[in-house]
Amino acid sequence: MDRKSRVGFSMLAVMVLFFYASFVTAEPAKEIEVNAVVITDRHHSRMQPEIYHAFMTESKKAKPALKMNFVVFNPFKYRFIGESEETQKALMDLLKGCVNEVVSIKKGHPQTAELLSHIHVYIQKHPGSHLARVHKKIEDFMKRYHFLIIESSDTFGVHPMFYTPGVTRINTPEGATEKDIIEALYGLFFVHAALKQEKLIWGTCHGSQIGYVHAGGRLGRLFVYKKGGYNAEFKKTRPGSAENEIWRLEEVLYTQKYLYDYPTYELKKYPVPEILKREDREGKEMYLNKDFEHSLGLVQPIPNGIEIISYHPLSEYGKKACEDTSRDDNEAFSKILINQVLVDAYKYKTMLGTQYHPQYTYNDLETSIVFDYLVRQLIAQMTDKKKTERK
DSSP: OOHHHHHHHHHHHHHHHHHHHHHHHOOOOOOEEEEEEEEOOTTOSSOOHHHHHHHHHHHHHSSSOEEEEEEEEOTTSSSSSSSOHHHHHHHHHHHHHHHHHHHHHHHHSTTOSOHHHHHHHHHHHOTTSHHHHHHHHHHHHHTTOSEEEEOOOSSOOSOGGGTSTTOOOSSOTTOOOHHHHHHHHHHHHHHHHHHHTTOEEEEETHHHHHHHHHTTOEEEESBOOOTTOOOEEEEEEOTTOSSSEEEEESSSEEOEEEETTEEEEOOOOEEOOGGGSOGGGTTSOOEEOOOOEESEEEESSOOTTEEEEEEOTTTTTTOOOTTOOOEESOHHHHHHBOOOOEEEEEEETTEEEESSOTTTTTTSTTTTHHHHHHHHHHHHHHHHHHHHHHO
16 A cells, blocks of 8 residues: 555544544434423413414424423412412412402502502512512412413403502403402513513413513503494405405404304414514515404503514504505494504513414414524523523
């Protein structure tokens, strides 16, 4: 073997040894384990299967893959965190004890639109109060988890006592009750704990309203309140829409068609906000299908700390730009709808709030990008956490 051949053989041997060593020593990519707490509607003891499906599908596609574990939090239903029934009943008793304290605080500041700030002052001054004890329990509970999900709700929603000046009654003419105070209270405490611990939050519909109120925002009706609701349909055409954009209004405003109580979701094309896109998709046309079903919206004034991602499709309904060729086919609907600025989706510190329900239209267009975005944020959060722990 001549010198040139020996050199070539040596180099080949080195390369083979290098690749063999790399193959032997390289560890397989490990899954990142994420523990999520899910606040459900108070009537349900399990998370929405559509949300579960969306996250499980996206987490498997992620690199590295996520292993997601979900735990339901709902004190109105026993056996929600694997603890004894007595422990959970004790928490519910504490929450019921909070109601009178909340009412007392609001009566002391009847014109406030930010009741939560006064509640936190009260907690500092009264560490043995029901409110302080619940706040501490929720803060400790959140420490065990990496991610907070607050689902949509079929209840009244956030009690107006928390954001409307002058409301001091538990039962309101519109239908808010004591249970709405309790549900809003622990939702707000969970958001506070997760933000303090710099953990990711996603709130949809009711969940987005909880985050908005936590930031100091207000909720308002999309249409004039009427007991028993309306029976109206609104059709609108606009550039880039999927034919007619149809909205229905009975007791709530929604974009669903009901046939034998089975919901079908009509296709409506809305541009995907740039913040949700991966770097390689920035500037490219992408669309999502938003599903709405709600009577309250995220209204002005927009609180400090809220970064608006998009506005509600019916925001400032009465104002049209010169180039807007859209039209409506129902004059009666325009008389019902209130003309106001409405926030559709927002970012608030480590929280993403979506007034719409992307879980129901996950497979439509590129709506799954909402969950792709959240999974990417979780990977970044968990990676940063590991780096911090190594230091």
